[in-house]
Amino acid sequence: MVGHKRPAIKIMRFITNNAEQTIELGRKLARNLKPGDVLALEGDLGSGKTTFTKGIALGLGVKKNIYVTSPSFVLIREYKEGKMPLYHLDLYRLDKDSELATTGYEEYIWGDGVTVIEWAEKVEGILPKEYVLVKFSIKGQDKREIKITSKNKKIKL
Numbered sequence: 635m636v637g638h639k640r641p642a643i644k645i646m647r648f649i650t651n652n653a654e655q656t657i658e659l660g661r662k663l664a665r666n667l668k669p670g671d672v673l674a675l676e677g678d679l680g681s682g683k684t685t686f687t688k689g690i691a692l693g694l695g696v697k698k699n700i701y702v703t704s705p706s707f708v709l710i711r712e713y714k715e716g717k718m719p720l721y722h723l724d725l726y727r728l729d730k731d732s733e734l735a736t737t738g739y740e741e742y743i744w745g746d747g748v749t750v751i752e753w754a755e756k757v758e759g760i761l762p763k764e765y766v767l768v769k770f771s772i773k774g775q776d777k778r779e780i781k782i783t784s785k786n787k788k789i790k791l
């Protein structure tokens with residue numbers, strides 16, 4: 635189509651060799667995040683999604699002593715101590731999309747803060763047009779591959 639430009643899709647691939655490096659990657663990425671940004675985290679159990687989210691929290695200025703854990707039982711946890719709110723969703727235990735509807739997630743995704751969604755593959759249909767996809771793979775005991783793809787949006791590290 636003349637005059638119509640598709641936004642460039644950029645993929646960045648990282649290998650981390652311990653949890654601290656994964657935290658550091660999250661921390662770096664968070665420095666360039668803006669209110670309303672959505673991060674979809676995908677990958678097996680233990681691949682580092684929550685660890686990475688810890689880094690995001692640190693990068694947004696959430697204090698180190700505030701422990702970021704997987705909110706598996708509450709679906710959504712909110713951290714308000716940073717420069718903007720962080721909404722951390724973990725959909726591991728989610729069976730149906732309809733269950734999510736009861737959480738009021740829409741307010742978060744279109745909200746005033748950064749939204750991180752673990753197990754985002756379960757709710758692909760609800761993601762906004764622009765988001766950052768982060769895929770985690772276990773490559774060894776302490777080795778993780780982390781692929782960051784910008785979907786219709788610009789990201790910086």
Ligand code: ADP
Binds near residue numbers: 651682685777
């Ligand atoms: P998920 O949220 O994807 O289930 P977690 O972040 O909760 O995964 O757990 C990852 C586990 O793997 C933690 O126990 C962490 O210490 C360990 N680990 C070892 N190496 C790494 C690494 N390179 N990156 C992230 N976590 C790692």
Ligand code: MG
Binds near residue numbers: 683684704724752
């Ligand atoms: Mg987790």
